[in-house]
Amino acid sequence: MATKASRTAARMMISPAVVLLLGWMLVPLSLTIYFSFLRYNLITPGTNPFVGWENYYWFLTDPSFKAAMINTLVLVGGVLLITVVGGILMALLLDQPMWGQGIIRIMVIAPFFVMPTVSGLIWKNMFMNPVNGIFGHIAQGLGVEPISFFSQIPLLSIIFIVSWQWLPFATLILLTALQSLDQEQLEAAEMDGASWISRFFYIMLPHLARSITVVILIQTIFLLSIFAEILVTTNGGPGTSTTNLTYLIYVASLLQFDVGMGSAGGVIAIILANIVAIFLMRMIGKNLDA
Amino acid sequence: MARSVKTSRKAVTTLVAGTLGLLMFFPVLWIVILSFKSEGDAIKAPLAVLFSTDWTTESYGAVQARSDYLKHFSNSVVISFGSTFLGLLVAIPAAWAMAFVPGKRTKDVLMWMLSTKMLPPVGVLVPIYLIFRDLGILDSRVGLVFVLMMINLPIIIWMLFTYFREIPGEILEAARMDGASLREEIIHVLTPMAIPGIASTVLLNIILAWNEAFWTLNLTSAKAAPLTAFIASYSSPEGLFYAKLSAASVMAIAPILILGWFSQKQLVRGLTFGAVK
Numbered sequence: 001m002a003t004k005a006s007r008t009a010a011r012m013m014i015s016p017a018v019v020l021l022l023g024w025m026l027v028p029l030s031l032t033i034y035f036s037f038l039r040y041n042l043i044t045p046g047t048n049p050f051v052g053w054e055n056y057y058w059f060l061t062d063p064s065f066k067a068a069m070i071n072t073l074v075l076v077g078g079v080l081l082i083t084v085v086g087g088i089l090m091a092l093l094l095d096q097p098m099w100g101q102g103i104i105r106i107m108v109i110a111p112f113f114v115m116p117t118v119s120g121l122i123w124k125n126m127f128m129n130p131v132n133g134i135f136g137h138i139a140q141g142l143g144v145e146p147i148s149f150f151s152q153i154p155l156l157s158i159i160f161i162v163s164w165q166w167l168p169f170a171t172l173i174l175l176t177a178l179q180s181l182d183q184e185q186l187e188a189a190e191m192d193g194a195s196w197i198s199r200f201f202y203i204m205l206p207h208l209a210r211s212i213t214v215v216i217l218i219q220t221i222f223l224l225s226i227f228a229e230i231l232v233t234t235n236g237g238p239g240t241s242t243t244n245l246t247y248l249i250y251v252a253s254l255l256q257f258d259v260g261m262g263s264a265g266g267v268i269a270i271i272l273a274n275i276v277a278i279f280l281m282r283m284i285g286k287n288l289d290a
Numbered sequence: 291m292a293r294s295v296k297t298s299r300k301a302v303t304t305l306v307a308g309t310l311g312l313l314m315f316f317p318v319l320w321i322v323i324l325s326f327k328s329e330g331d332a333i334k335a336p337l338a339v340l341f342s343t344d345w346t347t348e349s350y351g352a353v354q355a356r357s358d359y360l361k362h363f364s365n366s367v368v369i370s371f372g373s374t375f376l377g378l379l380v381a382i383p384a385a386w387a388m389a390f391v392p393g394k395r396t397k398d399v400l401m402w403m404l405s406t407k408m409l410p411p412v413g414v415l416v417p418i419y420l421i422f423r424d425l426g427i428l429d430s431r432v433g434l435v436f437v438l439m440m441i442n443l444p445i446i447i448w449m450l451f452t453y454f455r456e457i458p459g460e461i462l463e464a465a466r467m468d469g470a471s472l473r474e475e476i477i478h479v480l481t482p483m484a485i486p487g488i489a490s491t492v493l494l495n496i497i498l499a500w501n502e503a504f505w506t507l508n509l510t511s512a513k514a515a516p517l518t519a520f521i522a523s524y525s526s527p528e529g530l531f532y533a534k535l536s537a538a539s540v541m542a543i544a545p546i547l548i549l550g551w552f553s554q555k556q557l558v559r560g561l562t563f564g565a566v567k
Contacts, residue, residue, distance in 0.1 A: 009472060010391035013383035014399065017447060020380060024440045025406045031417035090310070098304040106551050107315035113550035114318065115501040117521040118539045122317055124525075125532060126324065132333040132532070134320075141335070167314070169557075173566050176558045211566050218561060225410050228503035228518065232525040246412045246504075253416045254508060262416045270413040277408035284563050285401055 029270075035263035042257035055264035059252075065265075067240040068248040071155060075244055076223045078159040079166060080216055086163070087170025087215065088208065092200075094171070095178045112168040116228035123161045124150065124233045150234050154242045161229055166222075170215045177211035178204070210283075217280035224273055245269055318543070325349055325536035332532035349537035356534065359541065362520035366542075368431050369506070369516050370499035373438035374492055377446045380439075382488070385450035386480070390462060400451065404563060407444040411504045422509060431514045434506060438499045446495055449560045453487025490556035493549060500546050517542040 036055055040048040059065055094105060111119065128149035130136045139146035149157040181204065189199050227246050230236055236243035236251065243251070249269060253262030312319075324332045326345045334342070353359050388396045418437065419428070427433035457480070465479045503518040510519050521542055524535045550557075558566055 006391050006472070007393065010387035010393070013387040017380045017384035017403070017443065018399065020440065021403055021406050021443060024443075025409065028414035028417040028421075029409070031420075032414055035416060093303070093307050093310070096303045096307075097300055098307055099300065100304065100308065104304075104307050104311040105554075107311035109550070109554060110315050110318055110547060112557075113497065113501070113547045114543050115518050115521070115546070116503040117507075117518050117525075118543055119317070121521060121524055121535060122321055122539060125535060126320060127317070134336050137335040164314070164317070169561070172554060173558055173562060176555075177566055214562050214566055221408055225412060225504060227412070228507055228522070231507065232522050246410070249412045249415065250508070254419065259416050259420070266410075266413040266416060269410045273408055273410040273413070277405060280408070281401055281405060284404065285397070 032263045032266045032270075035259050036267050038260050040259040040263075042259060048260075051260070055260045056268075059261055059264045059268070064240045064243060064248060068243050068245045071240070071242060072224065072244040072246075074155060075159055075162070075226060076220055078156075079162045079223055080219060082159070082163040083166045083170040083219065084212060084215060086167050087174050088212070090167065090171040091174035091178050092204070094175055109168045109172055111164050112166070112172075114165065116165070117232050119161060119165055120229040120232040123157075123164070128157055151238055154234050154238060158226075158229060158233065158242055161233070162223070162226060165229075166219055169219065173211055173215050174208060177208055181207050213283060214280075217276060217283065220276045221273065221280065224269070224276070245272070318547070321536040321539050323536075324533055325540045327533050329530035329533045332536065333530065349533040350541070352534050353538045353541070357520065357523065359520070359538065362515055362517050363541070365431060365514055366500055366516035366518075369434045369438060369514075370496045372431070372435040373442065373499050374446075374495040376435065377439045377443050377495065378488070378492065381443060381446040381450055381491075385447050385454055386476070386484075388447075389451050389454035389457075390459065400448070403444045403447055407441070411441070415508060418505075419508065429510045429512065429514050433509060434514055434516070437505045437509065438502055441502070441505070442495050442498055445498070445560055445563075446491055448563050449491040449494065449556070450484075450487060452559060452563075453490070454484060456487075457483050490553065491560070493553045494556045494560040497546055497550055497553065 037050055037052060038048040039051045039054070090108065094101070094108065098104070125133065127133045127135055130139075130146040130148045135149070136146040147153065186199060186203060189203055194202070225246050226244060227250065230242055230244065230247050234242040236247045240248075245265070246269065249262050249265035252258050252265055323339065326347065326349075327339060327342070328344060328346055328348070331339060331342050331344060388400060422428045422433050425433075461479060461483070462475060465475050470479065500516075501518065503522075506516050506518045507522060510516070521535075521538060524531060524538065
């Protein structure tokens with residue numbers, strides 16, 4: 001049983017972290033909300049009058065907002081689909097007995113440690129460049145017209161690059177979960193004549209369900225904020241075809257210097273992220289009790 | 291009991307998994323090869339690149355000459371190590387207290403700390419940028435160390451908490467019975483048991499800070515730019531640059547790739563906040 005003295009000590013030990021995080025959260029957050037109601041552009045200094053919901057109105061009715069929302073959904077959805085399905089298959093494969101498992105595992109995980117600007121640029125130049133990239137050379141070798149990835153299928157190209165980075169994460173987590181599966185249960189099912197498919201759907205998949213949800217939620221939080229990959233490959237273009245919500249707000253804030261508009265966008269991004277966060281927090285919270 | 295597996299099946303699995311692993315790893319392997327080629331060779335067809343026997347290290351020198359690689363490297367080191375170290379100073383006491391003297395609200399505090407991590411960075415980009423501009427710490431290492439410490443603090447506290455919680459409380463009570471003071475308890479009993487967990491936390495957070503590419507790109511221009519921003523400067527093409535880009539990329543990712551391979555397990559625990567172990 002903790003004594004009163006140790007409780008006071010504990011409180012003092014927690015407080016620096018709490019104070020810092022509280023400041024980190026409250027100060028910028030309240031400023032974002034405050035700025036979002038002002039007409040405030042860094043290029044035109046002067047008074048920054050209160051304009052009510054005007055920024056929100058212009059941000060939400062701008063056609064590029066609709067495009068950015070659709071791009072964000074396609075980007076997050078596409079990457080999730082590829083990484084979760086791919087991750088399950090990869091984890092099932094790596095869980096099998098094989099030679100050199102350690103080395104193979106290391107090769108599969110490596111992309112996760114490559115910084116976003118590097119992976120954006122090497123895929124853009126060494127692979128997807130229609131003239132000098134590997135894909136271009138392969139197309140020439142086969143005698144077909146090389147694809148110009150970032151002008152013909154820009155969003156798909158970004159989805160591909162980001163999936164390459166996140167597939168290792170999904171694989172690693174699902175593999176960890178798979179390895180905690182009771183082997184005897186699987187063997188018993190096998191003895192009873194359960195086919196590989198029914199063992200997968202009735203034993204493995206239910207066991208993985210929780211981890212799959214965790215992978216989806218955590219990746220969504222990170223994928224909503226994809227930025228560097230877009231910056232170094234397409235700059236959001238052509239047009240707005242690869243502009244996601246994060247990039248749109250970046251353009252409004254730091255390229256057009258429109259503090260009011262950028263802040264309104266920021267508030268919208270926060271609301272969207274919170275919808276995902278609520279589900280994630282509930283899952284993690286449940287785990288804390290166990 | 292290990293199941294006996296047919297050798298032929300094992301061979302097929304090895305072949306399939308090995309091929310997939312090689313495909314995933316290929317881009318990294320490819321830039322390592324290109325980085326030792328001349329610029330003229332680096333844009334040739336893949337087979338021509340593979341079978342050319344001219345190897346050169348000139349690109350590595352060229353990268354340093356083009357834009358002072360070492361300066362950016364040292365920025366990356368200062369920012370990632372600095373933010374992790376400062377984060378530890380704040381996080382260790384907090385995680386210790388929550389793991390060993392849990393109160394009624396401990397769970398709420400932990401969940402609230404986690405929720406700050408869910409805040410999308412772009413939502414607070416404008417105020418942070420303006421505050422930094424007014425304080426004169428835009429494009430400074432100090433500013434970035436602070437920002438990266440703050441964004442990783444929830445992860446550091448959570449990871450430490452999950453490690454500390456696994457240290458049996460009876461040992462602490464025994465020490466207390468023997469008359470150990472709080473200070474002695476921490477130095478002689480807790481620290482030795484906590485070091486593996488702390489080491490794992492440090493490892494993962496250095497990796498995360500090293501690769502962070504939202505704040506480092508938006509808050510730096512020249513002086514404090516770490517490797518993420520340095521590499522981004524290659525996004526506007528400049529004649530033949532594949533070999534140089536490869537050399538710069540290899541140097542930027544090599545240290546973290548090596549650290550990363552040691553941290554596979556911690557990665558799962560750290561990034562899922564203990565929800566998957």
